[in-house]
């Protein structure tokens with residue numbers, strides 16, 4: 102037997118012994134590379150593992166930690182990526198002469214003496230990773246083809262270990278992800294997503310969001326314009342297992358009817374004049390993630406039919422195409438329209454309505470959650486302070502009265518715009534009545550000092566909550582933001598005022614006054 106063959110058998114023997122006896126997979130892969138280095142004189146060796154469509158270095162010889170971290174390839178990218186994508190080994194006799202060689206780790210010099218050999222690691226008819234080595238190409242008696250065949254044998258010997266390691270890593274990642282999601286779903290002290298509001302109705306809505314988010318159920322979010330429907334959709338997505346996947350929003354009312362279908366389901370080249378290339382629609386773009394259809398009540402009847410098919414079978418066709426396509430999306434829909442009325446008028450399909458209305462979430466108008474007005478207003482002041490570099494710290498009493506008395510037809514969006522304008526126009530550290538829009542000032546000037554606009558019915562509890570909040574805010578103002586003093590003033594125990602302050606989302610620091618500012622307060 103030739104000397105080279107004898108040494109190869111010795112290498113295979115040593116590696117197979119390691120495979121049988123080494124139980125720790127990470128150690129095993131490092132041992133194999135160490136044997137290849139010692140017995141075959143390779144320069145650097147690497148095992149990569151495939152996760153999704155990315156290959157990452159799992160074990161290596163001759164690379165430091167930074168070089169290892171840099172060694173990530175997408176399927177098909179560079180030589181390693183091509184080997185994993187095609188399942189075929191690659192032999193580069195001189196890396197200095199091959200453009201495909203990316204040297205992402207940055208470990209190689211281009212001296213003209215280095216060859217690169219890379220083989221796929223197969224398990225159950227699937228490539229699970231790669232094994233590669235660098236080797237000098239000018240050593241006497243070197244036979245790179247034979248080395249490549251040898252590397253393939255070693256790849257096969259270690260395939261089980263590579264696959265186990267891959268599975269271990271994937272399981273750990275899934276568990277960590279699940280753990281993160283469950284923690285945030287259980288954390289009921291925080292409001293979901295970016296939603297602000299403490300009132301009873303919003304608390305119920307948070308509960309619904311936490312219940313439905315982890316499932317795949319279709320959710321129909323209802324409420325007037327500006328009540329936060331898109332924020333709710335976002336919160337559901339953030340608490341769902343699809344949090345890191347695409348979130349594609351589509352406003353069904355924003356486009357002319359004939360464009361809605363192509364926007365939603367895409368089109369094939371030549372489907373209509375101007376369709377010069379195939380384009381995928383929102384439903385396809387959201388694959389694996391969440392599709393949010395806003396203003397669903399504005400869809401035309403023909404599109405409603407297509408949407409129904411999509412919801413029932415998750416299949417669709419691109420405009421101008423016959424192929425039946427599939428996409429995996431979680432559907433969230435929203436509307437400010439009265440769907441029941443549209444249905445009675447024959448403008449909304451009953452079957453679609455029942456498909457969508459599986460889990461409705463109905464958002465209240467702002468005028469029906471008055472106890473949240475100041476909480477939201479303070480939140481927006483903080484937001485716009487940051488945006489415009491201001492440091493507004495409080496509202497004057499008349500300004501608070503005006504915000505509380507107004508009926509907010511544009512809901513939270515109108516309040517947000519109104520505070521943005523007030524922050525911009527405020528010239529000291531307070532928002533005064535005159536910083537608010539005329540519509541709010543008129544309500545006050547015309548003597549409408551009742552907390553609600555005429556003609557609206559506000560639940561008794563909301564009125565009581567709003568009055569309670571005002572009493573607390575007034576007491577805090579009188580006592581320079583001091584909670585204990587305000588409690589004494591109102592005849593409450595410190596524990597009760599603390600509870601009420603949290604319940605109403607009051608920030609006592611807002612009501613601390615510096616002496617020089619006192620007169621500036623109205």
Ligand SMILES: Nc1ncnc2c1ncn2[C@@H]1O[C@H](COP(=O)(O)OP(=O)(O)OP(=O)(O)O)[C@@H](O)[C@H]1O
Pocket residue numbers: 295296297298324325326327328329330331332333395437513514517
């Ligand atoms: N509960 C809330 N907390 C904080 N911000 C809110 C809340 N509700 C609404 N907003 C803010 O108000 C604005 C309008 O909200 P959003 O777009 O979600 O409303 P919408 O109901 O989807 O409106 P439309 O029906 O007009 O599309 C946004 O800037 C949003 O950040």
